[in-house]
Amino acid sequence: MNELRELYQEVILDHGRNPRNFRRIEDADGEAKGDNPLCGDRVHVFVKLDGAGGLGDVAFQGRGCAISTASASMMTELLKGRSEAEARRLFDVFHAVCTDEAFDPLDVPEEFEDEADRLQVMAGVRQFPMRVKCATLPWHTFAAALDGKATATTE
Amino acid sequence: MSPDSTPTLRPNYDVLAIRRDFPILAREVFGKPLVYLDTGASAQKPRQVIRAMTEVMEETYSNVHRGVHFLSQACTDQFEAARETVARFINAPEADEIVWTRGATEALNLVAATWGRANVGPGDRIVISTLEHHSNIVPWQLLRDETGAELAVIPVDDAGEVDLDAYAGLLADGRAKLVSVTHVSNSIGTVLPIREMARMAHDKGALFMVDGCQAAPHMAVDVQALGVDFYCFSGHKTYGPTGIGALWGRKALLDAMPPYQGGGEMIAHVTFEKSTFKAAPHKFEAGTPAIVEAVGLGAALDYIEAVGRDAILAHETDVAEYARERLAAVPGVRIVGHARERGAIVSFTMDQAHPHDIGTIIDRAGVAVRAGHHCAFPVMERFDVGATARASFGLYNMKSEVDRLVEALDEVAEIFGR
Ligand SMILES: Cc1ncc(COP(=O)(O)O)c(C=O)c1O
Numbered sequence: 312m313n314e315l316r317e318l319y320q321e322v323i324l325d326h327g328r329n330p331r332n333f334r335r336i337e338d339a340d341g342e343a344k345g346d347n348p349l350c351g352d353r354v355h356v357f358v359k360l361d362g363a364g365g366l367g368d369v370a371f372q373g374r375g376c377a378i379s380t381a382s383a384s385m386m387t388e389l390l391k392g393r394s395e396a397e398a399r400r401l402f403d404v405f406h407a408v409c410t411d412e413a414f415d416p417l418d419v420p421e422e423f424e425d426e427a428d429r430l431q432v433m434a435g436v437r438q439f440p441m442r443v444k445c446a447t448l449p450w451h452t453f454a455a456a457l458d459g460k461a462t463a464t465t466e
Numbered sequence: 467m468s469p470d471s472t473p474t475l476r477p478n479y480d481v482l483a484i485r486r487d488f489p490i491l492a493r494e495v496f497g498k499p500l501v502y503l504d505t506g507a508s509a510q511k512p513r514q515v516i517r518a519m520t521e522v523m524e525e526t527y528s529n530v531h532r533g534v535h536f537l538s539q540a541c542t543d544q545f546e547a548a549r550e551t552v553a554r555f556i557n558a559p560e561a562d563e564i565v566w567t568r569g570a571t572e573a574l575n576l577v578a579a580t581w582g583r584a585n586v587g588p589g590d591r592i593v594i595s596t597l598e599h600h601s602n603i604v605p606w607q608l609l610r611d612e613t614g615a616e617l618a619v620i621p622v623d624d625a626g627e628v629d630l631d632a633y634a635g636l637l638a639d640g641r642a643k644l645v646s647v648t649h650v651s652n653s654i655g656t657v658l659p660i661r662e663m664a665r666m667a668h669d670k671g672a673l674f675m676v677d678g679c680q681a682a683p684h685m686a687v688d689v690q691a692l693g694v695d696f697y698c699f700s701g702h703k704t705y706g707p708t709g710i711g712a713l714w715g716r717k718a719l720l721d722a723m724p725p726y727q728g729g730g731e732m733i734a735h736v737t738f739e740k741s742t743f744k745a746a747p748h749k750f751e752a753g754t755p756a757i758v759e760a761v762g763l764g765a766a767l768d769y770i771e772a773v774g775r776d777a778i779l780a781h782e783t784d785v786a787e788y789a790r791e792r793l794a795a796v797p798g799v800r801i802v803g804h805a806r807e808r809g810a811i812v813s814f815t816m817d818q819a820h821p822h823d824i825g826t827i828i829d830r831a832g833v834a835v836r837a838g839h840h841c842a843f844p845v846m847e848r849f850d851v852g853a854t855a856r857a858s859f860g861l862y863n864m865k866s867e868v869d870r871l872v873e874a875l876d877e878v879a880e881i882f883g884r
Contacts, residue, residue, distance in 0.1 A: 315830055319823070319881045350822055351839035351846065351853050374852045376822035377882075439826060 318435035318442070319377065322385075327377030332370040332387035345373075345452030345463040347444055352379050356452045365394050371449060378442055382433060383449035389426055395457060397422070402450050408434050409446050479781050484773065485862050487512040498832030501867045506652055506811055506858030507836050509683060509705045511766075518765035519707065522758050530757055531731060531748075545757055548764030549747075552712045555767045556678075556697060557688040563720060565713040565747040566755050570679045571601040573698030573713035574646070576750060577675060578605035580723040581696075581715075582644075588614035591642040593672070595620040595628050595658070596848050597651040600841045602677045606646065620647070622848060626656045626803035633663065637670040644673045646696075649681035653840040653856065654803025654849075655786075655811035657681075664693045673719070679703050683860070684782055684810055686775040689714055701759060705860075706766030710759035713750075720746035727752040770861075778861045782810040785859050789868045793857075796875050802849050810859035813840075816875070818882040821855040827881060828874035835871070 336342075336357035345354045352375035361367030369387040373380075386405075390398050404423055407414040408430050416431035423430065436446045448463070455463035485491050488510045493500050502510060522544060528537035530545045546561070553561040567573040582605075586592065592606045596619055610617045620633045628647075636642060645667045650657050664674040675696035681687055682699035689697045696719070701710040715723075725732055725743050729752035734742040743749040770778065789812045793799050798817035816824055825837030836856045839846045846852060857871060 315827060315877075315881065318826070324882065349838065351843065352822070353852070376820035378823070380820075442822070442826060445822065 314435070314438045318439060320432055320435065322432050323377060323381040323435075326381035326384040330371075330380050330384035332368075332384065332391075333372060334370050335372060336368055336370050339456075341456040341459060343452050343455035343460055343463055345448050345455065347375075347379075347448050348464060349444070350376070352376060352445065352448065354379065354383055354449050354452050356383070356449060356456050358453065358456045361392075365392060366390050366398060367392075369453070371452075375448075376442075376445055378436065378445040379448055382446045385429060385432070386449050386453060389429060390453065398457070399454070401426070402454060405430060405433070405450055406447060409436050409443050412437060479777050481781065481862065481864050485864075487514065487769075488862055489513055489516075491862060495832045495834070496830050501831075501833040501870045503857040503859065503863065503867065503871060504834045504836050505683070505860030505863070506680060506703070506840075506856065508702045508708070509860050510862070511707070512705055512769050514769050515706055515762050515765045519758050519762040522761045527758070529754055541757060544761050544764075545755070548760045551764040551767050553714075555687070555771070556682070556714055557690055558714045559690065560717060562745070562747055563714055563717050565715070565720070565750045566760055567698070567711045567713050568709055568756070569700035569702070569711035570677055570698045571700075571711075573696075573711055574602055574675075574677065575605045576713060576726045577646075577696055577715070578609045580726050580750070581673075581719065582606075582609040583613070584722075584724055586613045586615045586643050589641060590615040591618050591636070592616070593618050593620060593633070593636050593642050593645040593647075593667075595647045596622045596844050597626070597628070597653070597656055597658070598646075598648055598842065598844070599652050599677065599679070600843070602646055602648060603844070615643070616641075618642070619844070622656070624804075626651065626654045626805045626849075628656075628658055628663075630659070630662070630666075634666060637666060637672060640670055642667070642670060642672040644675060646675040646677070648677040648679070649687075650679075650684070650809040650811070651803070651805075651842075651845070652680045652811065652858075653842040653845045653854070654805070654813045655808040656803060656805035657807035657809055659807070660692050660694065664695075668693070680809055680811070683770065685779045695719060701763040701766065704763070704766050705769060706763035707756075707759040710756045710763050712763075715746075717746070720750075723750075725749045725752070729753045731755070773861055782859050782861065782863070785863050785865055785868065786810040786812060788865050789857055789859070789871070792868055792872050793875075796872060796879075798879070799875070802851060802854050811856060812858075813854040813856045815851055815854055816878060819878050821853045823882070824855045824875070824878050827878045828871065831870070831874035831877060833867075833871050833874045 339357040340360045341358040354373035359368035371383045416434040452463040526540040528541045530542040550561040667674045673695040678699040683704040698713045702708040732752040802813045821837035
């Protein structure tokens with residue numbers, strides 16, 4: 312039961328119910344669609360650059376479970392205003408939080424220290440291997456959007 | 467029926483005795499007794515099947531149709547006896563009309579690749595329904611793309627029943643060459659009126675194929691009474707092993723069809739200039755077959771018949787209808803699919819939580835359901851749901867397990883709010 316409560320923390324439930332930046336960006340510089348063929352979850356991520364090498368706006372649409380919706384929602388908040396390189400490093404940290412048992416989610420690299428709390432929220436999925444892809448799909452899709460790829464998949 | 471396959475007998479459907487035949491049902495998951503409600507994806511195995519497979523490997527195993535030695539003959543006899551069991555199970559006129567496949571998916575692909583390539587051309591039409599599993603969609607799309615034929619889909623109404631008027635419309639111009647539909651929908655439980663649909667197809671000159679995956683384990687199937695031309699099912703959904711399934715086809719059709727794959731086992735004679743093929747069913751069975759699995763499937767079908775198919779249907783209907791009733795009373799639950807004729811499958815959504823989250827939460831209470839699209843994207847689209855949670859029942863499920871499911875949903879409401 313504790314593992315369930317750890318997975319479905321209030322923050323996740325809140326972002327799942329009221330996703331932030333849940334909209335299209337009409338003049339996006341990059342966008343990609345991600346899907347998880349296993350469960351049919353879909354996410355569409357939009358990225359707008361700020362002209363100075365940073366991410367001016369990140370938004371998403373789609374339908375999925377609480378985990379993937381919350382992950383996408385929190386991702387958009389974490390990414391806004393960062394440089395592309397920072398964003399990719401943040402993805403690496405997030406991935407470690409979700410999958411690496413040896414990684415202490417509170418021990419994030421210094422540059423992301425302020426985000427430690429928000430990152431560790433997802434650490435609960437480690438106990439649910441079938442759900443890791445739900446958490447990482449939005450990030451993979453974001454990376455695809457940056458790379459100019461149209462689609463991402465968890466497979 | 468061999469004495470080994472006889473389930474411990476019981477008056478009035480002794481479900482507890484049946485459960486004792488399935489070793490896995492005694493296990494716990496996360497410290498709770500397992501409630502297995504995912505038989506639609508794959509059924510658990512009774513010890514009669516496990517024992518039959520072990521016995522072959524311990525006592526009679528050898529390659530089939532090849533050796534002159536004792537074991538080869540003994541094993542071939544068992545292998546062919548299993549084919550006869552399949553024929554009897556679906557009331558096929560002859561065992562030679564039963565082709566071993568890896569499962570329903572391969573059976574559907576086999577018919578598309580052999581009968582389809584030989585008989586379908588530009589302008590012809592293949593008809594399927596909205597309710598199909600992807601394995602009864604994609605092979606026909608491949609055939610369509612290869613031949614220039616058209617693939618048409620029978621719509622379903624809000625209850626999840628096929629629209630027979632629309633179906634008649636798709637047959638009317640006589641261009642339909644084959645209708646291939648599921649007997650029972652794996653995603654929402656609709657039982658299709660196969661006999662009537664087959665008659666309608668034949669009246670317009672089309673052949674009729676049935677994907678029997680979700681029917682064979684649950685109800686009596688008589689291919690002659692149904693009046694169909696091809697029927698297939700998967701062993702692992704009928705309490706047998708994975709890697710084996712069966713395709714039945716009318717003899718004249720099988721005889722006229724070109725082979726499927728080439729190799730050993732299916733040839734009569736080979737020179738570098740030309741090979742000649744064995745008669746059906748062997749011409750469709752290239753390579754060493756799934757021998758142990760075929761024997762296991764035979765044991766599984768014997769087991770089902772010993773329990774009694776009418777008794778199974780009555781029991782499962784009772785449990786599934788109870789589940790519908792109890793689930794419908796849970797706040798926020800919406801059941802998808804309300805066909806009048808329905809199998810032991812209940813698909814539902816919950817306003818508060820996505821099916822995936824439902825699946826994860828109730829798993830921790832020991833309750834196994836499937837959450838997702840059930841390999842039936844078009845059904846999900848038709849009912850405008852991304853996914854559903856699906857409880858599917860087998861001959862070993864009990865109403866008390868439905869109660870456990872409903873209790874576990876309480877925990878979902880607890881976490882997600884009511
Ligand atoms: C209706 C139906 N058809 C076909 C299949 C495919 O069966 P298999 O994967 O055993 O080939 C399934 C299995 O989920 C099914 O439920």
